[in-house]
Amino acid sequence: MIATIADWLGAGCLVAGALLGLAAAIGVLRFPDALSRMHAATKPQVLGVMLLLLGIALRLRSPADLGMILLVAVFQLATAPVAAQMIGRAAYRSGRFDRGLLDADELAERGSGSGPAGPA
Amino acid sequence: MxxxxxxxxxxxxxxxxxxxxxxxxxxxxxxxxxxxxxxxxxxxxxxxxxxxxxxxxxxxxxxxYPLPAVSFGGRLRPGALLVFAGRFVIELVSASLHVARIAVQPGYRPRGAIVAVRLRVPSDLNLALTAEAVSLVPGTLILEVDRDSGTLYLHVLDTHGPGDLEVARDRTLTVERRIVRAVGSAAELRRIETDSPAKGTRS
Structure with a gap:
Protein backbone atom coordinates (compact mmCIF):
# COMPACT_ATOMS: atom_id res chain seq x y z
CA MET A 1 0.00 0.00 0.00
CA ILE A 2 2.62 2.46 1.11
CA ALA A 3 4.87 1.30 -1.68
CA THR A 4 2.15 2.07 -4.22
CA ILE A 5 1.62 5.55 -2.80
CA ALA A 6 5.37 6.21 -2.88
CA ASP A 7 5.52 5.01 -6.46
CA TRP A 8 2.76 7.36 -7.53
CA LEU A 9 4.23 10.29 -5.62
CA GLY A 10 7.59 9.52 -7.22
CA ALA A 11 6.01 9.44 -10.65
CA GLY A 12 4.37 12.80 -9.98
CA CYS A 13 7.69 14.29 -8.88
CA LEU A 14 9.40 12.96 -12.01
CA VAL A 15 6.81 14.55 -14.28
CA ALA A 16 6.89 17.86 -12.40
CA GLY A 17 10.70 17.93 -12.45
CA ALA A 18 10.77 17.18 -16.16
CA LEU A 19 8.28 19.98 -16.84
CA LEU A 20 10.40 22.44 -14.86
CA GLY A 21 13.46 21.30 -16.79
CA LEU A 22 11.56 21.96 -20.00
CA ALA A 23 10.55 25.42 -18.81
CA ALA A 24 14.18 26.16 -17.92
CA ALA A 25 15.28 25.08 -21.39
CA ILE A 26 12.63 27.28 -23.01
CA GLY A 27 13.77 30.15 -20.81
CA VAL A 28 17.39 29.73 -21.81
CA LEU A 29 16.29 29.76 -25.42
CA ARG A 30 13.88 32.66 -25.24
CA PHE A 31 15.23 35.17 -22.74
CA PRO A 32 16.75 38.19 -24.44
CA ASP A 33 20.25 38.30 -22.96
CA ALA A 34 22.81 36.24 -21.09
CA LEU A 35 21.97 37.65 -17.67
CA SER A 36 18.30 36.76 -17.95
CA ARG A 37 19.18 33.35 -19.28
CA MET A 38 21.18 32.58 -16.19
CA HIS A 39 18.02 33.03 -14.13
CA ALA A 40 16.39 30.27 -16.13
CA ALA A 41 19.48 28.13 -15.73
CA THR A 42 19.49 28.37 -11.95
CA LYS A 43 16.06 28.44 -10.39
CA PRO A 44 13.69 26.21 -12.39
CA GLN A 45 16.58 23.99 -13.34
CA VAL A 46 17.68 23.38 -9.74
CA LEU A 47 14.13 22.76 -8.54
CA GLY A 48 13.58 20.46 -11.51
CA VAL A 49 16.63 18.39 -10.59
CA MET A 50 15.52 18.32 -6.95
CA LEU A 51 12.10 17.01 -7.94
CA LEU A 52 13.61 14.41 -10.24
CA LEU A 53 15.88 13.26 -7.41
CA LEU A 54 12.95 13.13 -5.01
CA GLY A 55 11.01 11.08 -7.53
CA ILE A 56 13.91 8.67 -7.99
CA ALA A 57 14.34 8.41 -4.21
CA LEU A 58 10.67 7.55 -3.79
CA ARG A 59 10.97 4.86 -6.44
CA LEU A 60 14.27 3.26 -5.38
CA ARG A 61 14.09 3.48 -1.56
CA SER A 62 17.41 1.75 -0.81
CA PRO A 63 19.92 3.36 1.55
CA ALA A 64 22.84 3.27 -0.86
CA ASP A 65 20.81 5.03 -3.55
CA LEU A 66 19.48 7.56 -1.07
CA GLY A 67 23.04 8.50 -0.07
CA MET A 68 24.04 9.04 -3.68
CA ILE A 69 20.89 11.07 -4.36
CA LEU A 70 21.58 13.22 -1.32
CA LEU A 71 25.10 13.90 -2.60
CA VAL A 72 23.81 14.89 -6.03
CA ALA A 73 21.31 17.26 -4.43
CA VAL A 74 23.91 18.89 -2.19
CA PHE A 75 26.37 19.40 -5.01
CA GLN A 76 23.68 20.71 -7.31
CA LEU A 77 22.59 23.28 -4.74
CA ALA A 78 26.16 24.28 -4.01
CA THR A 79 27.46 24.54 -7.57
CA ALA A 80 24.59 25.86 -9.69
CA PRO A 81 24.70 29.39 -8.23
CA VAL A 82 28.49 29.48 -8.54
CA ALA A 83 28.39 28.48 -12.19
CA ALA A 84 25.64 31.01 -12.91
CA GLN A 85 27.63 33.73 -11.15
CA MET A 86 30.78 33.00 -13.15
CA ILE A 87 28.89 33.07 -16.45
CA GLY A 88 26.95 36.17 -15.43
CA ARG A 89 30.10 37.97 -14.40
CA ALA A 90 31.89 37.04 -17.60
CA ALA A 91 28.88 38.19 -19.64
CA TYR A 92 28.76 41.49 -17.79
CA ARG A 93 32.46 42.18 -18.12
CA SER A 94 32.55 41.41 -21.81
CA GLY A 95 29.48 43.53 -22.40
CA ARG A 96 27.38 40.67 -23.67
CA PHE A 97 24.11 41.95 -22.35
CA ASP A 98 21.41 44.32 -23.48
CA ARG A 99 21.75 47.59 -21.63
CA GLY A 100 18.40 48.71 -22.99
CA LEU A 101 16.74 46.04 -20.90
CA LEU A 102 18.22 47.31 -17.64
CA ASP A 103 16.26 49.66 -15.41
CA ALA A 104 19.32 50.43 -13.30
CA ASP A 105 22.97 49.47 -13.19
CA GLU A 106 24.60 50.18 -9.87
CA LEU A 107 27.60 48.09 -10.77
CA ALA A 108 28.56 50.57 -13.48
CA GLU A 109 28.19 53.41 -10.97
CA ARG A 110 30.81 51.81 -8.80
CA GLY A 111 33.40 53.36 -11.06
CA SER A 112 36.07 50.74 -10.61
CA GLY A 113 36.74 50.30 -14.28
CA SER A 114 35.68 46.67 -14.27
CA GLY A 115 32.54 47.36 -16.24
CA PRO A 116 32.04 46.38 -19.84
CA ALA A 117 34.57 48.95 -20.96
CA GLY A 118 37.09 47.80 -18.39
CA PRO A 119 40.04 45.46 -18.73
CA ALA A 120 39.22 42.07 -20.11
CA MET B 1 37.87 39.59 -4.36
CA TYR B 65 44.58 21.52 -1.90
CA PRO B 66 44.66 23.62 1.24
CA LEU B 67 41.88 26.15 1.51
CA PRO B 68 42.00 29.49 3.25
CA ALA B 69 40.73 29.17 6.76
CA VAL B 70 37.07 30.01 7.03
CA SER B 71 36.51 31.58 10.38
CA PHE B 72 33.33 30.15 11.75
CA GLY B 73 32.78 32.10 14.92
CA GLY B 74 29.11 31.38 15.28
CA ARG B 75 27.11 28.43 16.39
CA LEU B 76 24.23 26.51 14.91
CA ARG B 77 20.77 27.36 16.10
CA PRO B 78 18.48 24.51 15.02
CA GLY B 79 15.25 26.50 15.25
CA ALA B 80 16.50 29.37 13.11
CA LEU B 81 18.11 26.88 10.76
CA LEU B 82 14.74 25.23 10.23
CA VAL B 83 13.14 28.60 9.59
CA PHE B 84 15.83 29.37 7.02
CA ALA B 85 15.50 25.98 5.33
CA GLY B 86 11.72 26.22 5.21
CA ARG B 87 11.70 29.72 3.76
CA PHE B 88 14.43 28.68 1.34
CA VAL B 89 12.34 25.84 -0.05
CA ILE B 90 9.26 28.05 -0.33
CA GLU B 91 11.19 30.77 -2.12
CA LEU B 92 12.96 28.30 -4.39
CA VAL B 93 9.61 26.90 -5.49
CA SER B 94 8.00 30.30 -6.01
CA ALA B 95 11.06 31.64 -7.84
CA SER B 96 11.17 28.62 -10.10
CA LEU B 97 7.50 28.85 -10.95
CA HIS B 98 7.86 32.57 -11.60
CA VAL B 99 10.82 32.18 -13.94
CA ALA B 100 9.19 29.19 -15.61
CA ARG B 101 6.03 31.23 -16.15
CA ILE B 102 7.72 34.18 -17.78
CA ALA B 103 9.81 31.75 -19.83
CA VAL B 104 6.77 30.25 -21.51
CA GLN B 105 4.64 33.39 -21.63
CA PRO B 106 4.39 34.28 -25.33
CA GLY B 107 5.81 37.59 -26.44
CA TYR B 108 7.05 38.69 -23.03
CA ARG B 109 10.44 40.37 -22.74
CA PRO B 110 11.41 40.67 -19.08
CA ARG B 111 13.34 43.75 -18.03
CA GLY B 112 16.08 43.59 -15.47
CA ALA B 113 18.24 45.74 -13.25
CA ILE B 114 21.53 45.51 -11.42
CA VAL B 115 21.44 46.59 -7.80
CA ALA B 116 24.12 46.81 -5.15
CA VAL B 117 23.36 45.43 -1.72
CA ARG B 118 25.76 46.01 1.12
CA LEU B 119 25.49 43.28 3.69
CA ARG B 120 25.57 44.17 7.35
CA VAL B 121 27.86 41.31 8.33
CA PRO B 122 30.73 41.29 5.83
CA SER B 123 32.40 38.07 6.93
CA ASP B 124 33.52 35.67 4.22
CA LEU B 125 31.25 32.89 5.35
CA ASN B 126 28.18 35.07 5.54
CA LEU B 127 28.98 36.62 2.17
CA ALA B 128 29.28 33.20 0.56
CA LEU B 129 26.19 31.72 2.17
CA THR B 130 24.06 34.75 1.39
CA ALA B 131 25.28 34.82 -2.20
CA GLU B 132 24.42 31.15 -2.64
CA ALA B 133 21.00 31.46 -1.09
CA VAL B 134 20.15 34.67 -2.91
CA SER B 135 20.99 33.15 -6.29
CA LEU B 136 18.27 30.58 -5.77
CA VAL B 137 15.50 32.76 -4.39
CA PRO B 138 13.15 35.02 -6.30
CA GLY B 139 14.45 36.91 -9.24
CA THR B 140 18.04 37.59 -8.24
CA LEU B 141 21.42 36.43 -9.48
CA ILE B 142 24.84 37.36 -8.17
CA LEU B 143 27.00 39.13 -10.72
CA GLU B 144 29.89 40.45 -8.69
CA VAL B 145 31.04 40.33 -5.12
CA ASP B 146 33.05 43.08 -3.50
CA ARG B 147 34.66 41.29 -0.62
CA ASP B 148 36.28 44.32 0.97
CA SER B 149 33.07 46.18 1.57
CA GLY B 150 30.86 43.12 1.73
CA THR B 151 28.74 44.23 -1.19
CA LEU B 152 26.80 41.96 -3.50
CA TYR B 153 25.86 43.09 -6.99
CA LEU B 154 22.68 41.38 -8.07
CA HIS B 155 20.89 41.08 -11.35
CA VAL B 156 17.16 41.26 -10.76
CA LEU B 157 14.90 39.73 -13.35
CA ASP B 158 11.46 40.98 -14.28
CA THR B 159 11.44 44.46 -12.77
CA HIS B 160 8.64 46.94 -13.34
CA GLY B 161 10.11 50.09 -11.87
CA PRO B 162 12.18 51.48 -9.01
CA GLY B 163 9.94 49.89 -6.39
CA ASP B 164 11.04 46.44 -7.44
CA LEU B 165 14.68 47.35 -6.80
CA GLU B 166 13.91 48.19 -3.19
CA VAL B 167 11.96 44.97 -2.87
CA ALA B 168 14.95 42.97 -4.11
CA ARG B 169 17.27 44.81 -1.72
CA ASP B 170 15.04 44.21 1.25
CA ARG B 171 14.62 40.58 0.33
CA THR B 172 18.36 40.07 0.14
CA LEU B 173 18.85 41.64 3.56
CA THR B 174 16.09 39.42 4.91
CA VAL B 175 17.87 36.35 3.60
CA GLU B 176 21.04 37.58 5.25
CA ARG B 177 19.23 38.05 8.55
CA ARG B 178 17.85 34.52 8.41
CA ILE B 179 21.31 33.11 7.73
CA VAL B 180 22.92 35.06 10.55
CA ARG B 181 20.15 33.97 12.90
CA ALA B 182 20.83 30.39 11.91
CA VAL B 183 24.62 30.24 12.00
CA GLY B 184 25.98 33.63 13.04
CA SER B 185 27.91 34.50 16.16
CA ALA B 186 26.39 36.51 18.98
CA ALA B 187 28.15 39.71 17.85
CA GLU B 188 26.92 39.31 14.28
CA LEU B 189 23.43 38.64 15.54
CA ARG B 190 23.45 41.85 17.56
CA ARG B 191 24.62 43.74 14.49
CA ILE B 192 21.77 42.35 12.42
CA GLU B 193 19.10 42.99 15.00
CA THR B 194 20.12 46.52 15.86
CA ASP B 195 20.82 47.83 12.37
CA SER B 196 17.79 49.15 10.66
CA PRO B 197 17.56 47.75 7.14
CA ALA B 198 20.08 49.94 5.37
CA LYS B 199 18.58 51.63 2.35
CA GLY B 200 21.53 53.55 1.07
CA THR B 201 23.63 50.62 0.09
CA ARG B 202 25.79 52.07 -2.60
CA SER B 203 29.45 51.96 -1.90
Whole structure:
Protein backbone atom coordinates (compact mmCIF):
# COMPACT_ATOMS: atom_id res chain seq x y z
CA MET A 1 0.00 0.00 0.00
CA ILE A 2 2.62 2.46 1.11
CA ALA A 3 4.87 1.30 -1.68
CA THR A 4 2.15 2.07 -4.22
CA ILE A 5 1.62 5.55 -2.80
CA ALA A 6 5.37 6.21 -2.88
CA ASP A 7 5.52 5.01 -6.46
CA TRP A 8 2.76 7.36 -7.53
CA LEU A 9 4.23 10.29 -5.62
CA GLY A 10 7.59 9.52 -7.22
CA ALA A 11 6.01 9.44 -10.65
CA GLY A 12 4.37 12.80 -9.98
CA CYS A 13 7.69 14.29 -8.88
CA LEU A 14 9.40 12.96 -12.01
CA VAL A 15 6.81 14.55 -14.28
CA ALA A 16 6.89 17.86 -12.40
CA GLY A 17 10.70 17.93 -12.45
CA ALA A 18 10.77 17.18 -16.16
CA LEU A 19 8.28 19.98 -16.84
CA LEU A 20 10.40 22.44 -14.86
CA GLY A 21 13.46 21.30 -16.79
CA LEU A 22 11.56 21.96 -20.00
CA ALA A 23 10.55 25.42 -18.81
CA ALA A 24 14.18 26.16 -17.92
CA ALA A 25 15.28 25.08 -21.39
CA ILE A 26 12.63 27.28 -23.01
CA GLY A 27 13.77 30.15 -20.81
CA VAL A 28 17.39 29.73 -21.81
CA LEU A 29 16.29 29.76 -25.42
CA ARG A 30 13.88 32.66 -25.24
CA PHE A 31 15.23 35.17 -22.74
CA PRO A 32 16.75 38.19 -24.44
CA ASP A 33 20.25 38.30 -22.96
CA ALA A 34 22.81 36.24 -21.09
CA LEU A 35 21.97 37.65 -17.67
CA SER A 36 18.30 36.76 -17.95
CA ARG A 37 19.18 33.35 -19.28
CA MET A 38 21.18 32.58 -16.19
CA HIS A 39 18.02 33.03 -14.13
CA ALA A 40 16.39 30.27 -16.13
CA ALA A 41 19.48 28.13 -15.73
CA THR A 42 19.49 28.37 -11.95
CA LYS A 43 16.06 28.44 -10.39
CA PRO A 44 13.69 26.21 -12.39
CA GLN A 45 16.58 23.99 -13.34
CA VAL A 46 17.68 23.38 -9.74
CA LEU A 47 14.13 22.76 -8.54
CA GLY A 48 13.58 20.46 -11.51
CA VAL A 49 16.63 18.39 -10.59
CA MET A 50 15.52 18.32 -6.95
CA LEU A 51 12.10 17.01 -7.94
CA LEU A 52 13.61 14.41 -10.24
CA LEU A 53 15.88 13.26 -7.41
CA LEU A 54 12.95 13.13 -5.01
CA GLY A 55 11.01 11.08 -7.53
CA ILE A 56 13.91 8.67 -7.99
CA ALA A 57 14.34 8.41 -4.21
CA LEU A 58 10.67 7.55 -3.79
CA ARG A 59 10.97 4.86 -6.44
CA LEU A 60 14.27 3.26 -5.38
CA ARG A 61 14.09 3.48 -1.56
CA SER A 62 17.41 1.75 -0.81
CA PRO A 63 19.92 3.36 1.55
CA ALA A 64 22.84 3.27 -0.86
CA ASP A 65 20.81 5.03 -3.55
CA LEU A 66 19.48 7.56 -1.07
CA GLY A 67 23.04 8.50 -0.07
CA MET A 68 24.04 9.04 -3.68
CA ILE A 69 20.89 11.07 -4.36
CA LEU A 70 21.58 13.22 -1.32
CA LEU A 71 25.10 13.90 -2.60
CA VAL A 72 23.81 14.89 -6.03
CA ALA A 73 21.31 17.26 -4.43
CA VAL A 74 23.91 18.89 -2.19
CA PHE A 75 26.37 19.40 -5.01
CA GLN A 76 23.68 20.71 -7.31
CA LEU A 77 22.59 23.28 -4.74
CA ALA A 78 26.16 24.28 -4.01
CA THR A 79 27.46 24.54 -7.57
CA ALA A 80 24.59 25.86 -9.69
CA PRO A 81 24.70 29.39 -8.23
CA VAL A 82 28.49 29.48 -8.54
CA ALA A 83 28.39 28.48 -12.19
CA ALA A 84 25.64 31.01 -12.91
CA GLN A 85 27.63 33.73 -11.15
CA MET A 86 30.78 33.00 -13.15
CA ILE A 87 28.89 33.07 -16.45
CA GLY A 88 26.95 36.17 -15.43
CA ARG A 89 30.10 37.97 -14.40
CA ALA A 90 31.89 37.04 -17.60
CA ALA A 91 28.88 38.19 -19.64
CA TYR A 92 28.76 41.49 -17.79
CA ARG A 93 32.46 42.18 -18.12
CA SER A 94 32.55 41.41 -21.81
CA GLY A 95 29.48 43.53 -22.40
CA ARG A 96 27.38 40.67 -23.67
CA PHE A 97 24.11 41.95 -22.35
CA ASP A 98 21.41 44.32 -23.48
CA ARG A 99 21.75 47.59 -21.63
CA GLY A 100 18.40 48.71 -22.99
CA LEU A 101 16.74 46.04 -20.90
CA LEU A 102 18.22 47.31 -17.64
CA ASP A 103 16.26 49.66 -15.41
CA ALA A 104 19.32 50.43 -13.30
CA ASP A 105 22.97 49.47 -13.19
CA GLU A 106 24.60 50.18 -9.87
CA LEU A 107 27.60 48.09 -10.77
CA ALA A 108 28.56 50.57 -13.48
CA GLU A 109 28.19 53.41 -10.97
CA ARG A 110 30.81 51.81 -8.80
CA GLY A 111 33.40 53.36 -11.06
CA SER A 112 36.07 50.74 -10.61
CA GLY A 113 36.74 50.30 -14.28
CA SER A 114 35.68 46.67 -14.27
CA GLY A 115 32.54 47.36 -16.24
CA PRO A 116 32.04 46.38 -19.84
CA ALA A 117 34.57 48.95 -20.96
CA GLY A 118 37.09 47.80 -18.39
CA PRO A 119 40.04 45.46 -18.73
CA ALA A 120 39.22 42.07 -20.11
CA MET B 1 37.87 39.59 -4.36
CA UNK B 2 38.47 41.53 -7.51
CA UNK B 3 37.00 44.74 -6.21
CA UNK B 4 38.95 47.90 -5.68
CA UNK B 5 40.87 47.95 -2.41
CA UNK B 6 38.72 50.66 -0.94
CA UNK B 7 38.39 50.03 2.77
CA UNK B 8 34.87 49.70 4.05
CA UNK B 9 34.04 52.51 6.43
CA UNK B 10 32.71 50.38 9.22
CA UNK B 11 33.67 46.83 8.41
CA UNK B 12 34.80 45.17 11.61
CA UNK B 13 37.34 42.91 9.94
CA UNK B 14 36.47 39.41 8.82
CA UNK B 15 35.26 37.98 12.10
CA UNK B 16 37.66 36.71 14.69
CA UNK B 17 41.18 36.21 13.45
CA UNK B 18 43.50 33.70 15.00
CA UNK B 19 41.62 31.30 17.16
CA UNK B 20 44.91 29.49 17.52
CA UNK B 21 46.17 26.11 16.45
CA UNK B 22 43.42 24.26 18.25
CA UNK B 23 40.69 25.91 16.20
CA UNK B 24 42.55 25.22 12.97
CA UNK B 25 42.97 21.59 13.93
CA UNK B 26 39.31 21.32 14.72
CA UNK B 27 38.43 22.78 11.30
CA UNK B 28 40.71 20.28 9.59
CA UNK B 29 39.19 17.36 11.47
CA UNK B 30 35.68 18.51 10.59
CA UNK B 31 36.68 18.85 6.93
CA UNK B 32 38.23 15.38 6.97
CA UNK B 33 35.06 13.98 8.49
CA UNK B 34 32.98 15.50 5.71
CA UNK B 35 35.30 14.13 3.03
CA UNK B 36 35.17 10.63 4.53
CA UNK B 37 31.38 10.84 4.66
CA UNK B 38 31.21 11.93 1.01
CA UNK B 39 33.60 9.17 0.00
CA UNK B 40 31.49 6.55 1.78
CA UNK B 41 28.32 7.89 0.19
CA UNK B 42 29.93 7.75 -3.23
CA UNK B 43 30.82 4.10 -2.74
CA UNK B 44 27.35 3.46 -1.45
CA UNK B 45 28.10 1.67 1.80
CA UNK B 46 30.11 2.04 4.96
CA UNK B 47 32.81 -0.52 5.62
CA UNK B 48 36.42 -0.53 6.76
CA UNK B 49 37.88 -0.37 3.28
CA UNK B 50 35.85 2.73 2.46
CA UNK B 51 36.69 4.29 5.81
CA UNK B 52 40.42 3.82 5.30
CA UNK B 53 40.22 4.85 1.65
CA UNK B 54 38.23 7.93 2.60
CA UNK B 55 40.75 8.91 5.25
CA UNK B 56 43.61 8.54 2.76
CA UNK B 57 41.90 10.45 -0.05
CA UNK B 58 40.51 13.10 2.30
CA UNK B 59 43.91 13.58 3.91
CA UNK B 60 45.55 13.91 0.50
CA UNK B 61 42.93 16.46 -0.58
CA UNK B 62 43.48 18.52 2.55
CA UNK B 63 47.27 18.38 2.19
CA UNK B 64 47.50 19.11 -1.53
CA TYR B 65 44.58 21.52 -1.90
CA PRO B 66 44.66 23.62 1.24
CA LEU B 67 41.88 26.15 1.51
CA PRO B 68 42.00 29.49 3.25
CA ALA B 69 40.73 29.17 6.76
CA VAL B 70 37.07 30.01 7.03
CA SER B 71 36.51 31.58 10.38
CA PHE B 72 33.33 30.15 11.75
CA GLY B 73 32.78 32.10 14.92
CA GLY B 74 29.11 31.38 15.28
CA ARG B 75 27.11 28.43 16.39
CA LEU B 76 24.23 26.51 14.91
CA ARG B 77 20.77 27.36 16.10
CA PRO B 78 18.48 24.51 15.02
CA GLY B 79 15.25 26.50 15.25
CA ALA B 80 16.50 29.37 13.11
CA LEU B 81 18.11 26.88 10.76
CA LEU B 82 14.74 25.23 10.23
CA VAL B 83 13.14 28.60 9.59
CA PHE B 84 15.83 29.37 7.02
CA ALA B 85 15.50 25.98 5.33
CA GLY B 86 11.72 26.22 5.21
CA ARG B 87 11.70 29.72 3.76
CA PHE B 88 14.43 28.68 1.34
CA VAL B 89 12.34 25.84 -0.05
CA ILE B 90 9.26 28.05 -0.33
CA GLU B 91 11.19 30.77 -2.12
CA LEU B 92 12.96 28.30 -4.39
CA VAL B 93 9.61 26.90 -5.49
CA SER B 94 8.00 30.30 -6.01
CA ALA B 95 11.06 31.64 -7.84
CA SER B 96 11.17 28.62 -10.10
CA LEU B 97 7.50 28.85 -10.95
CA HIS B 98 7.86 32.57 -11.60
CA VAL B 99 10.82 32.18 -13.94
CA ALA B 100 9.19 29.19 -15.61
CA ARG B 101 6.03 31.23 -16.15
CA ILE B 102 7.72 34.18 -17.78
CA ALA B 103 9.81 31.75 -19.83
CA VAL B 104 6.77 30.25 -21.51
CA GLN B 105 4.64 33.39 -21.63
CA PRO B 106 4.39 34.28 -25.33
CA GLY B 107 5.81 37.59 -26.44
CA TYR B 108 7.05 38.69 -23.03
CA ARG B 109 10.44 40.37 -22.74
CA PRO B 110 11.41 40.67 -19.08
CA ARG B 111 13.34 43.75 -18.03
CA GLY B 112 16.08 43.59 -15.47
CA ALA B 113 18.24 45.74 -13.25
CA ILE B 114 21.53 45.51 -11.42
CA VAL B 115 21.44 46.59 -7.80
CA ALA B 116 24.12 46.81 -5.15
CA VAL B 117 23.36 45.43 -1.72
CA ARG B 118 25.76 46.01 1.12
CA LEU B 119 25.49 43.28 3.69
CA ARG B 120 25.57 44.17 7.35
CA VAL B 121 27.86 41.31 8.33
CA PRO B 122 30.73 41.29 5.83
CA SER B 123 32.40 38.07 6.93
CA ASP B 124 33.52 35.67 4.22
CA LEU B 125 31.25 32.89 5.35
CA ASN B 126 28.18 35.07 5.54
CA LEU B 127 28.98 36.62 2.17
CA ALA B 128 29.28 33.20 0.56
CA LEU B 129 26.19 31.72 2.17
CA THR B 130 24.06 34.75 1.39
CA ALA B 131 25.28 34.82 -2.20
CA GLU B 132 24.42 31.15 -2.64
CA ALA B 133 21.00 31.46 -1.09
CA VAL B 134 20.15 34.67 -2.91
CA SER B 135 20.99 33.15 -6.29
CA LEU B 136 18.27 30.58 -5.77
CA VAL B 137 15.50 32.76 -4.39
CA PRO B 138 13.15 35.02 -6.30
CA GLY B 139 14.45 36.91 -9.24
CA THR B 140 18.04 37.59 -8.24
CA LEU B 141 21.42 36.43 -9.48
CA ILE B 142 24.84 37.36 -8.17
CA LEU B 143 27.00 39.13 -10.72
CA GLU B 144 29.89 40.45 -8.69
CA VAL B 145 31.04 40.33 -5.12
CA ASP B 146 33.05 43.08 -3.50
CA ARG B 147 34.66 41.29 -0.62
CA ASP B 148 36.28 44.32 0.97
CA SER B 149 33.07 46.18 1.57
CA GLY B 150 30.86 43.12 1.73
CA THR B 151 28.74 44.23 -1.19
CA LEU B 152 26.80 41.96 -3.50
CA TYR B 153 25.86 43.09 -6.99
CA LEU B 154 22.68 41.38 -8.07
CA HIS B 155 20.89 41.08 -11.35
CA VAL B 156 17.16 41.26 -10.76
CA LEU B 157 14.90 39.73 -13.35
CA ASP B 158 11.46 40.98 -14.28
CA THR B 159 11.44 44.46 -12.77
CA HIS B 160 8.64 46.94 -13.34
CA GLY B 161 10.11 50.09 -11.87
CA PRO B 162 12.18 51.48 -9.01
CA GLY B 163 9.94 49.89 -6.39
CA ASP B 164 11.04 46.44 -7.44
CA LEU B 165 14.68 47.35 -6.80
CA GLU B 166 13.91 48.19 -3.19
CA VAL B 167 11.96 44.97 -2.87
CA ALA B 168 14.95 42.97 -4.11
CA ARG B 169 17.27 44.81 -1.72
CA ASP B 170 15.04 44.21 1.25
CA ARG B 171 14.62 40.58 0.33
CA THR B 172 18.36 40.07 0.14
CA LEU B 173 18.85 41.64 3.56
CA THR B 174 16.09 39.42 4.91
CA VAL B 175 17.87 36.35 3.60
CA GLU B 176 21.04 37.58 5.25
CA ARG B 177 19.23 38.05 8.55
CA ARG B 178 17.85 34.52 8.41
CA ILE B 179 21.31 33.11 7.73
CA VAL B 180 22.92 35.06 10.55
CA ARG B 181 20.15 33.97 12.90
CA ALA B 182 20.83 30.39 11.91
CA VAL B 183 24.62 30.24 12.00
CA GLY B 184 25.98 33.63 13.04
CA SER B 185 27.91 34.50 16.16
CA ALA B 186 26.39 36.51 18.98
CA ALA B 187 28.15 39.71 17.85
CA GLU B 188 26.92 39.31 14.28
CA LEU B 189 23.43 38.64 15.54
CA ARG B 190 23.45 41.85 17.56
CA ARG B 191 24.62 43.74 14.49
CA ILE B 192 21.77 42.35 12.42
CA GLU B 193 19.10 42.99 15.00
CA THR B 194 20.12 46.52 15.86
CA ASP B 195 20.82 47.83 12.37
CA SER B 196 17.79 49.15 10.66
CA PRO B 197 17.56 47.75 7.14
CA ALA B 198 20.08 49.94 5.37
CA LYS B 199 18.58 51.63 2.35
CA GLY B 200 21.53 53.55 1.07
CA THR B 201 23.63 50.62 0.09
CA ARG B 202 25.79 52.07 -2.60
CA SER B 203 29.45 51.96 -1.90
Missing amino acids: TGPPEPAPDAPGPATVGRGRLGRWRDQVVALGWLVAVWSLLWGDLNWANLVGGLLVGGAVLVF
